[in-house]
Amino acid sequence: MTMLNTLRKIIQEVNSAQDLNTALTIIVERVRAAMGTQVCSVYLLDPQSNRFVLMATEGLNKAAIGRVSMAPSEGLVGLVGTREEPLNLEDAASHPRYRYFAETGEERYASFLGAPIIHHRRVMGVLVVQQKERRQFDEGEEAFLVTMSAQLAGVIAHAEATGSIRGLGKQGKATPDxxxxxxxxxxxxxxxxxxxxxxPADLEVVPDRPIDDIDGEIAYFYNAIEAVRKDMRELSARLSSQLRQEERALFDVYLMMLDDASIAGEVVKVIETGQWAQGALRQVVNGHVKRFELMDDAYLSERASDVKDIGRRILAYLQQARQQALVYPDNTILVSxxxxxxxxxxxxxxxxxxxxxxxxxxxxxxxxxxxxxxxxxxxxxxxxxxxxxxxxxxxxxxxxxxxxxxxxxxxxxxxxxxxxxxxxxNLGLDALRSLPCETLDGHHMPLWVNTGLFADVARAQERGAEGVGLYRSEVPFMTNERFPGEKEQAAIYRQQLAAFHPLPVTMRTLDIGGDKALSYFPIKEENPFLGWRGIRITLDHPEIFLVQARAMLKASEGLNNLRILLPMISGLAELEEAQRLLQRAWSEVREEGFDVPMPPVGVMIEIPAAVFQTRELARRVDFLSVGSNDLTQYLLAVDRNNPRVASLYDYLHPSVLQALKRVVDDAHGVGKPVSICGEMAGDPAAAVLLMAMGFDSLSMNATNLPKVKWLLRQLSLAQAGELLGRILDLEHPQATHALLQQTLRDLGLGRMLNPVGGLPA
Structure with a gap:
């Protein structure tokens, strides 16, 4: 059997373990057998004591489990853990870091191979194999153990976490905190x-749930079984003319699997123990699937997909029968x-x-x-x-x-x-509502809001917003089951424009793609953030763009506070094409008798290419608006939705700050105003820097507006400019964060640092 198959089988078995101890036992047994060694042991790092504790072994004295431990500075296991790399020794006892534990009985074993178990940069433990005779483990064996420890890291982390929640820790109680x-x-x-x-219909995530009415649960399960049987018979009859006899027999196999002698009977037995039907179905189906997948026979291993399919079909009916609304208690924390x-x-x-x-x-x-x-x-x-x-x-x-x-x-x-x-x-900040956002030396900094839902309007007005810097027009599209028509869109846009009149409302044209999907307009791409999104979609579908533009223009009649913003512009060709379509929409609206002027049109600077063409773009539009979320993502090549690289996403990175300063200088160089509407604008400390750069307005979510206003009113534009000068000389984002925090504290403005440290998000 290949190393890959062996790894796959061990991982599958470990994944099916009910708790951490079972998982560790499977690991040491299977790894020892696969490598043909006399010993395999797992030591886990206990975060409380900061010691590596022997948690499972096959070959050493099992009485030592949980009793033998060593500090990171002790023994060969501690050395592997602290160096975070494998250690391969022909004669372990001769190594200066060797430490002998009499209770393990390991004096009989000469050779030692250990690999660290690391999960998200955190050392979780060490996986060790040992042999009686002196010999160097070869490269293949070392590679196998390193691969195994890397694969098991996530599994152990998951099992550890699951035990903490489900009460599989000490004395069977849930681990607090x-x-x-x-x-x-x-x-x-x-x-x-x-x-x-x-x-829906995902067996893997169905939780365990105890029930009292066992008979009722069994009846409810049998109703779902009967519904799936009916589907199978109807499907078989419908396809009977297209399938050969032996192919039709597959449906008979499915029907047999639903019998009491097969899956159905096993599920009922689990329900009788007090488990709800969905949890019982998950247990039984997953057990069958894992057994089939472990079989070497290709035909039999393929049967796992049949069992999965049957399980999904039954689960769908179980869920459908119980579509009563979720119960939301007071203080609900939604988890998904x-x-x-x-x-x-x-x-x-x-x-x-x-x-x-x-x-x-x-x-x-x-x-x-x-x-x-x-x-x-x-x-x-x-x-x-x-x-x-x-x-x-x-x-x-x-x-x-x-x-x-x-x-x-x-x-x-x-x-x-x-x-x-x-x-x-927040109560203290409410008093700022009617006060202007003005620095100590009289500089007025207009604070606008980002909106999308109509509910945002009340929040914005409560907090004294001076306009809308970004209305996300895709929100009505995302909450619909089809493209909204021109009249529907006009009514929605009119609400926003009228609610803020006479203050300006900047409406971004449809910006879908990336992580903003429409269920009725699916976009499947390998790399959606570099794909078909924003203006690229609407220029390819001028019928969508024109309907939206006409709706915005009609909605603005008599109000004249509309500004139109074009997203994801990467060059002049896209801008010119969009402007031609806007001009056409305006002419059509005028011909229909609507008396509306051509509103100001702006471009979003959120692609690096646009940063370097700021002057050329600014000459052709009325205003610019920086989208700091996407600009940061593209400048740093960090997918902002990927938690594995989230720590690299930082809008205070020197490259981002230099790019923003360049955009402001180039826009002002040709006499055009520039705003910023990303999340950065709502960070009070970052807002100080943006004001110093010369941004003409900051647009943020309404929740953060009072915090930004409070902070900007506590200092002068001259102080902000001096701070920006020092920060632009820094080379590391960590240094920028530290200097910002220290400066705020020195000015007595530490109130804007959140209660548990760091800057407000």
């Missing part, structure tokens, strides 16, 4: 109860593999206090929406066994990006105090 690390999505802290939103704006809308008003998403980053659109709504959010919690959090007490720390399960009384009190401090701060 278990911390999962994600990415800050929206600032603030939330204490509440987890409500898990599961994707991938949160969507629609999920947020399902929660009754006043009950949603926090969000947790396994995928995505702080710049995913759901995180941007959460910031606009002021809901503490953690994104990219990739190691979180989220399906098990239903009904679990949680704390969401949107400042650091941490999620705590089963919080202790002390931790709850600590975070409740932070939440109260934040509430008091």
């Amino acid at each position: 278990t911390r999962f690390i994600g990415v800050p999505g929206s600032p603030g802290v939330a204490l509440g109860t987890g409500v898990v939103v599961l994707p 593999e991938e949160l969507s704006p629609a999920m947020l809308g399902e929660v009754p008003p006043g009950k949603l206090v926090g969000l947790v998403s396994v995928t995505g980053s702080s710049n995913s659109h759901v995180a941007i929406l959460a910031r606009a709504m002021g809901i503490p959010t953690v994104m990219g919690a990739v190691d979180l066994p989220y399906a098990m959090l239903d009904g679990i007490e949680l704390i969401v720390d949107g400042y650091r990006g941490d999620v705590f399960t089963n919080p202790s009384h002390g931790l709850r009190r600590q975070f409740a105090e932070i939440a109260e401090e934040e509430r008091q701060l």
Whole structure:
């Protein structure tokens, strides 16, 4: 058997383990057998004691498990862990770091091969094999162990986390204050109860759930079985003329699998133990699938897909029969593999206090929406066994990006105090509503808002916004089941324009693609952020662009506060083509009798190519607007939705700051105003730098507007300019963050640093 097949089989077995101890036992047994060694052991780093503890072994004295441990500075295991690289020794006892533990009985073993187990840069433990005779393990054996430890790192992390939540830790109790690390999505802290939103018909994420009415659950399961049987018979009859007899027999196999003597009977037995039907189905189907996949016979291993298919079909009916609405308790913390704006809308008003998403980053659109709504959010919690959090007490720390399960009384009190401090701060900021955003030396800095939902209007007006710097026109498209017509769009746009009149409202033309999908206009691409998105789509579909442009123009009649913004412009050709279409739409609207002037037209600077053509673009439009989210992403080559590289996404990177300064200077060089509408503008400390660069307005979510206004009113433009000069000389983003924080503290403005350290998001 090839190394790859052996690895695959071990990983599959470990994945099916019910808890961490079982997983570790499988690892040491299978790795020892696969490598033909006399010993295989796993040592895990205990974060409390900071010692490597023997957690499983095959070959050493099992009585030593849990009792033998060593500090990172001790023994060969400690050496592997601290050096974070494999160690291959022919005679372990002769190494200066060798340490002998009598209780393990390892004096009989001469040769030693150890590989670190590392997960997301964190050393979790060490995987060791040992042999009696002196010999150097060859390159192939070393490669196998290194590959195995890398593969197992995520599995061990998941098993560890699952045990902490499900009460598989010490004395069978859930581990209190278990911390999962994600990415800050929206600032603030939330204490509440987890409500898990599961994707439809996905057996892998169905959680365990106890039931009382066993007979009712069995009846409900049999109804789903009968519905699948009916589907199979109808499908077989419909295809009977197109299939040969032996091919039609496959449907008989499916029907047999639904019998009491097969899958159905096994599921019923699990339900009888008190497990709900969906959880019982998951257990039985996954067990069959894993057994089939481990078979060497190609025909039999392929049967795993048949069992999966049957499982999905039954689950779909089980879910359909139980489509009652989720119960949302007070202080709901919504948890999902991938949160969507629609999920947020399902929660009754006043009950949603926090969000947790396994995928995505702080710049995913759901995180941007959460910031606009002021809901503490953690994104990219990739190691979180989220399906098990239903009904679990949680704390969401949107400042650091941490999620705590089963919080202790002390931790709850600590975070409740932070939440109260934040509430008091916001009450104090409310007093600024009617005051201008003016520095100590009289410089007026217009603060605008980003909107998309009509609910954003009230939030913006409550906080004293001076206009709309970005209306995301794709939001009505994303909440629809088809492209909205011209009259529908005009009515929506009119609401926004009228609500802010006479203040300016900057409407961005449809910006879909990337991470903004329309269910009725699917775009499948390998690299969507460098693909068909923004202006590229609407220029390829002028019928969409023209309808939207006409709707915006008609909506502005009599108000005349519309500004149109073109997204994702990468060069003059795109701009000129878009302007021709806008001119055509305006002529058509005028011919229909609408008396509207041609509104100001602007370009978004969010592609590096546009940075270097700022002067040429600015000469042809009325204004420019920087989209700092995408510009940062493209300048740093960091997918802003990927939590694995989220730490590299930083709009205070020297390259980003230099690019922004260049855009302002070039735009002003030809007499055109330039605003910025990315999330950077809503960071109070970053706003100081943007004001110093000369941006003519800052546009942000309404939640952050009072914080930005408060900070800019506490200093002079001259102070901001001096700070910018020092920061533009720095070479590392970490140095920029440190200097910003220290300067704010020295000025007595540390209030704008969030309660648990760092800058507000």
